[in-house]
Amino acid sequence: MTQSSKAFxxxxxxxxxxxVTLHTVPALTGVFFSFTDYAGYGKWNFVGLENYLSLFKxxxxxxxxxxxxxxxxxxxxxxxxLALGLAxxxxxxxxxxxAFRGLFFIPNVLAILIIGYVFNFIFSNSLPLLGQWLGIDxxxxxxxxxxxxxxxxxxxxxxxxxxxxxxILYLAGLQTIPAxxxxxxxxxxxxxxxxxxSITFPMIGAFxxxxxxxxxxxxxxxxxxxxxxxxxxxxxATESVAMVIYRGGFQGGEYGYQMANSxxxxxxxxxxxxxxxxxxxxxxxxx
Amino acid sequence: xxxxxxxxxxxxxxxxxxxxxxxxxxxGGVNWPLTALAAVLxxxxxxxxxxxxxxxLKTPDQLGGSGFEWPTRIRLENFSDAWxxxxxxxxxxxxxxxxxxxxxxxxxxxxxxxYAIARNLHKPFFKFLxxxxxxxxxxxxxxxxxxATKEMAVLGLDNPVGLFLLYxxxxxxxxxxxxxxxxxxxxxxxxxAATMDGASTWGIFRRIIFPLLTPMNATVGILTCLxxxxxxxxxxxxxxxxxxxxLPLAQYVFQSQFNTNYTVAFASYLMAMAPLLLxxxxxxxxxxxxxxxxxIK
Numbered sequence: 161m162t163q164s165s166k167a168f169x170x171x172x173x174x175x176x177x178x179x180v181t182l183h184t185v186p187a188l189t190g191v192f193f194s195f196t197d198y199a200g201y202g203k204w205n206f207v208g209l210e211n212y213l214s215l216f217k218x219x220x221x222x223x224x225x226x227x228x229x230x231x232x233x234x235x236x237x238x239x240x241x242l243a244l245g246l247a248x249x250x251x252x253x254x255x256x257x258x259a260f261r262g263l264f265f266i267p268n269v270l271a272i273l274i275i276g277y278v279f280n281f282i283f284s285n286s287l288p289l290l291g292q293w294l295g296i297d298x299x300x301x302x303x304x305x306x307x308x309x310x311x312x313x314x315x316x317x318x319x320x321x322x323x324x325x326x327x328i329l330y331l332a333g334l335q336t337i338p339a340x341x342x343x344x345x346x347x348x349x350x351x352x353x354x355x356x357x358s359i360t361f362p363m364i365g366a367f368x369x370x371x372x373x374x375x376x377x378x379x380x381x382x383x384x385x386x387x388x389x390x391x392x393x394x395x396x397a398t399e400s401v402a403m404v405i406y407r408g409g410f411q412g413g414e415y416g417y418q419m420a421n422s423x424x425x426x427x428x429x430x431x432x433x434x435x436x437x438x439x440x441x442x443x444x445x446x447x
Numbered sequence: 448x449x450x451x452x453x454x455x456x457x458x459x460x461x462x463x464x465x466x467x468x469x470x471x472x473x474x475g476g477v478n479w480p481l482t483a484l485a486a487v488l489x490x491x492x493x494x495x496x497x498x499x500x501x502x503x504l505k506t507p508d509q510l511g512g513s514g515f516e517w518p519t520r521i522r523l524e525n526f527s528d529a530w531x532x533x534x535x536x537x538x539x540x541x542x543x544x545x546x547x548x549x550x551x552x553x554x555x556x557x558x559x560x561x562y563a564i565a566r567n568l569h570k571p572f573f574k575f576l577x578x579x580x581x582x583x584x585x586x587x588x589x590x591x592x593x594x595a596t597k598e599m600a601v602l603g604l605d606n607p608v609g610l611f612l613l614y615x616x617x618x619x620x621x622x623x624x625x626x627x628x629x630x631x632x633x634x635x636x637x638x639x640a641a642t643m644d645g646a647s648t649w650g651i652f653r654r655i656i657f658p659l660l661t662p663m664n665a666t667v668g669i670l671t672c673l674x675x676x677x678x679x680x681x682x683x684x685x686x687x688x689x690x691x692x693x694l695p696l697a698q699y700v701f702q703s704q705f706n707t708n709y710t711v712a713f714a715s716y717l718m719a720m721a722p723l724l725l726x727x728x729x730x731x732x733x734x735x736x737x738x739x740x741x742x743i744k
């Protein structure tokens with residue numbers, strides 16, 4: 161081995177060792193304990209696939225999956241539509257462009273837990289007053305206390321924070337489009353909508369893909385904002401999968417069981433990401 | 448004096464001047480309706496911030512209305528109460544240690560690993576390493592949360608040091624991805640010439656590659672800083688000593704103890720948000736261009 165290639169191994173191997181110790185080993189121990197009845201302490205026995213079978217009969221787990229998916233898909237769509245619109249706006253010839261860009265990025269600098277607490281106050285105190293004043297029934301009590309509407313509050317707060325980051329990615333994409341394309345389209349008399357659908361959107365296809373994948377993956381892990389807004393309630397109406405794993409695993413003595421849940425969740429996330437990447441990239445190629 | 452020794456402050460007026468005639472010509476092109484729209488939409492960001500500030504200044508008896516009323520009497524003791532009740536200086540110190548530790552260690556180590564991988568992708572070991580790290584992007588923390596927490600406790604790393612070590616290691620997946628893309632754009636001729644002059648691989652990294660990575664280091668540093676400063680779940684499960692809490696964790700504990708004490712709570716939120724918000728206000732251009740750079744690579 162030459163001196164230089166030895167050095168390259170010395171650069172990479174310590175990081176690999178740390179990564180395996182702190183990431184891969186926990187992942188594998190987790191998989192191992194998912195086949196046991198380990199409570200997080202004390203003795204344990206192998207139970208085979210029992211944990212996995214029980215998951216599919218557990219209403220709390222099933223409802224956390226349906227809540228998480230409903231929430232994550234809705235928020236991903238909302239965030240990407242609004243962020244794309246906002247990016248187009250911030251890329252247009254507006255006054256104070258830099259200042260506006262700086263301002264719209266602020267939510268991303270703040271901790272979503274704290275944002276959640278602030279919005280919790282708005283949802284439970286300010287909005288009901290507005291609802292009463294406007295005579296809107298469903299808005300005149302706190303939507304966070306309403307089993308059917310609480311999830312929308314979580315969508316709103318998550319979107320408020322996440323749009324900032326997506327806008328920046330879309331702006332980066334918009335800047336890669338050469339201005340000549342628009343000049344040519346303008347000469348041909350193409351409408352604004354036509355320019356968007358034939359030039360802008362296809363040209364930022366890769367940014368759309370990456371935004372959709374990152375958003376969905378992020379929202380599927382939602383935890384902080386839910387703790388701050390509803391803490392899973394009312395009842396267990398807004399418990400996300402991450403929250404069920406946390407509560408069951410740390411507080412409920414369900415270590416082995418929740419590890420089975422984690423393994424299933426991992427498979428779901430990988431499957432969703434792969435499907436998403438495949439379909440979106442095929443679309444990209446079609447343009 | 449050459450251009451490179453000019454400070455940014457002296458460069459900026461020159462470019463502004465050069466640009467201004469062109470801008471003047473286009474000033475008819477400013478889209479005022481869209482500017483107005485942007486201003487209206489900006490309220491969605493500003494109103495919650497306004498609410499945080501006014502609530503933090505009020506006395507509890509002024510909380511009755513919608514919350515948006517201007518405070519009639521200002522109670523600055525909210526801040527001193529929050530300062531004491533959340534042990535603010537302590538939480539600030541812990542957050543600072545975790546964030547600075549994570550940023551410094553991430554930039555130094557992750558760039559090094561990425562350099563080794565980027566220059567050896569033709570070797571099976573490094574190719575495997577690359578895909579191994581990037582594949583871990585699909586393994587979100589909640590999935591390994593239970594065993595990782597147990598392991599950190601066994602290793603005696605359930606403290607701020609362990610926490611920034613975790614940010615450094617868990618950041619590898621994404622950072623290796625962006626760093627290697629950037630390193631591929633650096634011509635190898637530089638390194639070959641340095642090798643001819645007798646420089647070692649470590650020396651090349653330290654003197655040539657690392658300085659060239661500066662824009663990417665900024666991007667990775669900014670993203671790591673935002674993550675480590677604002678994260679809640681990792682500190683919640685890893686930090687076992689109640690005396691060592693990060694700022695978001697301190698807000699959570701405070702909220703669970705005094706959940707109706709809104710005025711003091713909001714003062715506390717404001718103090719927890721302020722440090723990074725202040726840094727951002729001064730460095731916003733730089734932060735935004737840094738984040739954009741990360742997405743183009």
